[in-house]
Amino acid sequence: MKVLIVGAGQAGVNVAHSLRQEGFDGSITILGDEPDLPYMRPPLSKGFIADGDTARIAIKPEGFYLKSNIKLVRNVRVASIDRAGRHVQAVDGRQFAYDHLVLATGARNAPPPIENLDSEGVVSLRSLRDATDIRERLDAAHNVAVIGGGFIGLEFAAMATKRGIAVTIVEAMPRIMARAVTQETSDLVAASHEGNGTRILCDSRASAVLGPDHATGLGLSEGTTLRADLVLVAAGVKPNTELASDAGLSVSNGIDVDGQFLTSDPDISALGDCCCFPEPTRGARTRLESVQAANDQGRAIARRLCGRPQSYVALPWFWSDQGDLKLQIAGLSTGTDSTEVLERDGGGRVVSCFVGGRLVAVETINAPGDHIAARKLLSGPAPIDRLDLKAVGYDLRRLLKGHCQLAEAPGGV
Known part of the structure; x- marks a missing residue:
């Protein structure tokens, strides 16, 4: 089986890595449109501008691709998909065949309507x-x-x-x-x-x-x-969907996929910044721009292609380093109807976000322990009620400790 991945960012590389981790022994080719070794984008606006260390932002070291028998083709731009012939056509005329195609085409900047945006500077x-x-x-x-x-x-x-x-x-x-x-x-x-x-x-x-x-x-x-x-x-950015739409695939706010990240063509998957998928924690179709989504979605595709599909239930989480602030988000906090704020010693803050009395997301600033607790609680089997949190002063770490003690007790959950 030949798996062809268009896009050499976090999502594309992680699909390839996950396939090998799942025991896939077929052909894997990654097509990237940049000349560089695949790199992580989040550090570009964080540490990279300060230190310029390209080795630190590489997704995988160069030797990984050879060792994992993954063919990485750089500096190639795909022009079209031939679904009937099961191959893609590059701008330079080269063709790349596939049995299964994975679109990890990412997103690009969406410049606003401003005069003279092409000015120097x-x-x-x-x-x-x-x-x-x-x-x-x-x-x-x-x-x-x-x-x-x-x-x-x-x-x-x-x-x-x-x-x-x-x-x-x-x-x-x-x-x-x-x-x-x-x-x-x-x-x-x-x-x-x-x-x-x-x-x-x-x-x-x-x-x-x-x-x-x-x-x-x-x-x-x-x-x-x-x-x-x-x-x-x-x-802001807009998803790179033109390749998919030109090939006749369903596209809305991204390339439309189902809960297993299959497009409207069963021989083509899509993931990462370019895909619009049924997000399980809030029950709505959405598009996420995050490392977590790229990684978890890549694992989901790999398991399906290896014959071991699983329901996608990953909790979204994000982070942003801004000077002395570390902002971390577990869940999706947009569209919530109420919040509770807990101030931590040392300037940390925890914002618990609710919909209909149920905890759906937590934002933390300089409170990494609370972020980890939030991810564990929100990923658990039982919903977290506002009254449960209120009983412990909206202290997530305290609530998590209580849950762990209950689970460890004889006859516990």
């Missing part, structure tokens, strides 16, 4: 090449504007501020990270950034990059301007 942060370019530009930067107050923009802002660069974040929503976290977490993170000197403008949109040749600032929708000799556009 305007950058994005999605690839290793982008991050390397930004590292070089930062040495000469004095005023940086960040368009977008999501994880990438905030991580970058924290790093730039620490280097003594004046940073302004322009966010179109009423608060930062509005699509990802609760008001309570958003407010605390914003206060931390502002306390470190970062300026945050919410309910504000950039309308134009100023400067005849090189960026000198931003024009804002409210008629004001701000100075900037470097502009980072970090206003």
